[in-house]
Amino acid sequence: MLTILFWILFIALIIWLLSYWYIFLYIAIGYALYRLTRYVRKELYFKSDTFLEHKRNIDNAVKEYNELADYVNSFDEISLQSDSSERFKHAHLATYENTSSYNIDREKNIKNLTDKNVHQASLQVVKRASEEPLKYLCKYFNVKPTEENLAHVQEMGETVSRFTNAKENLDNRLLKIQKDFNPPEFITKYYLDELLQKLEINVPGMVFRSPDYIFEYVSSGGNSAQRTTITLDEPTLEGLSEYLSEQIKYKKSAKAQRSLMTKKLREFIKERDEYTCQICGVSTAEQSLLLLEVDHILPVSKGGLSTEDNLQTLCWKCNRSKSNKVVE
Ligand SMILES: [Zn+2]
Numbered sequence: 001m002l003t004i005l006f007w008i009l010f011i012a013l014i015i016w017l018l019s020y021w022y023i024f025l026y027i028a029i030g031y032a033l034y035r036l037t038r039y040v041r042k043e044l045y046f047k048s049d050t051f052l053e054h055k056r057n058i059d060n061a062v063k064e065y066n067e068l069a070d071y072v073n074s075f076d077e078i079s080l081q082s083d084s085s086e087r088f089k090h091a092h093l094a095t096y097e098n099t100s101s102y103n104i105d106r107e108k109n110i111k112n113l114t115d116k117n118v119h120q121a122s123l124q125v126v127k128r129a130s131e132e133p134l135k136y137l138c139k140y141f142n143v144k145p146t147e148e149n150l151a152h153v154q155e156m157g158e159t160v161s162r163f164t165n166a167k168e169n170l171d172n173r174l175l176k177i178q179k180d181f182n183p184p185e186f187i188t189k190y191y192l193d194e195l196l197q198k199l200e201i202n203v204p205g206m207v208f209r210s211p212d213y214i215f216e217y218v219s220s221g222g223n224s225a226q227r228t229t230i231t232l233d234e235p236t237l238e239g240l241s242e243y244l245s246e247q248i249k250y251k252k253s254a255k256a257q258r259s260l261m262t263k264k265l266r267e268f269i270k271e272r273d274e275y276t277c278q279i280c281g282v283s284t285a286e287q288s289l290l291l292l293e294v295d296h297i298l299p300v301s302k303g304g305l306s307t308e309d310n311l312q313t314l315c316w317k318c319n320r321s322k323s324n325k326v327v328e
Contacts (some may be wrong), residue, residue: 042191045184046198054181056197061180062201068291069204071320072166075159090238117141118214122224128226129215134243137213143240145247154261155243155300160210161263162293164234166198169291174203176289204242210236238262243272261306266294273313279322280316291316 018208027168045051119140121129129136141167143149177189177199187195196203215228241260270292275282277292284290296316 038186038190042187044189044195046194051183051198054183058177058181058199061173061177062199065170065177066200066202068166068170068173068316069181071325072163072170073204075163075166083169094108116213118216121215121217123217126217126226126228129230133228133230134239136215136228138243138247140215141213143244146242148249149243150241150248153237153241153301154306156232157241158261159267160234160237166291167294169289170204173289174201177201188251199205213228247315265306265308265311269294269308269311270313272308276313277315277318278312279314279318293319295319295322 022187083222121140124134125140129140137143138145181199185194210231210233213230213232214224215230217227238260245260258287268272273281275290275292277286277290282290293315293316295312296304296306297310299313300306304310
């Protein structure tokens with residue numbers, strides 16, 4: 001009885017609303033007019049002299065940005081080359097079998113391979129993995145404390161740090177261009193992509209995804225689940241390097257401890273060199289947005305160590321030409 005009453009009321013409400021159909025029509029027309037005006041304003045703006053003049057003024061900044069974006073775009077080739085090296089075949093750490101989650105991927109190519117890194121475990125292991133992540137990561141994902149694995153982890157750390165550093169620089173440059181250009185608010189709000197296109201700024205469509213390692217417990221009924229996720233990001237890689245290094249030292253006490261590359265060391269080298277490129281002499285004092293990188297004077301591939309005397313600060317352009325020469 002109640003349901004019938006409900007339906008009668010419901011239908012009555014619809015009929016009542018329909019008798020005011022013209023109100024909906026007005027709203028629709030109003031919205032269409034608003035969109036049309038916005039579109040015309042945008043078209044006029046992009047054709048205006050103000051826009052074209054502003055565009056000429058930021059020409060150099062855009063050129064620099066695009067050049068740097070090209071450089072960052074080439075990073076994935078660098079990391080792919082090191083991944084294909086045969087000597088890490090048995091490392092089982094992160095990248096070798098999961099290259100696509102580790103590489104700097106174009107957005108459209110992102111593959112989710114994280115489920116390969118899931119370890120089904122007891123509740124106790126899941127809990128303890130969150131307390132001692134490095135120990136459990138090594139134990140359950142078979143990361144043996146070897147010189148090779150340590151070198152590989154260090155190399156991954158370098159790639160991640162280099163990418164993060166360059167990406168941050170690109171983002172800051174883009175912000176600066178946007179600030180200097182200062183377009184009307186509705187343009188940045190609704191037509192940002194078109195603006196970037198008109199300004200010929202090639203924002204690299206890439207993301208860097210660190211692989212996740214997951215310990216998961218699912219109860220027998222499947223009702224409760226608990227997870228510990230370890231993401232191989234910059235701090236974790238650094239911790240893992242230290243952990244492996246300690247394990248190696250413990251096992252073969254005779255071997256001299258390898259000097260580890262850390263964020264702190266990188267910062268120290270930049271500060272020591274007064275944020276100045278050791279080849280061409282440009283510094284962040286002159287160019288606040290200068291991208292500086294820390295370079296191994298004798299490359300790691302040729303036995304160079306991450307020691308203070310083998311490290312120097314280079315601007316990205318000098319670093320690029322140096323690595324090109326090494327490849328030749
Ligand atoms: Zn330089």
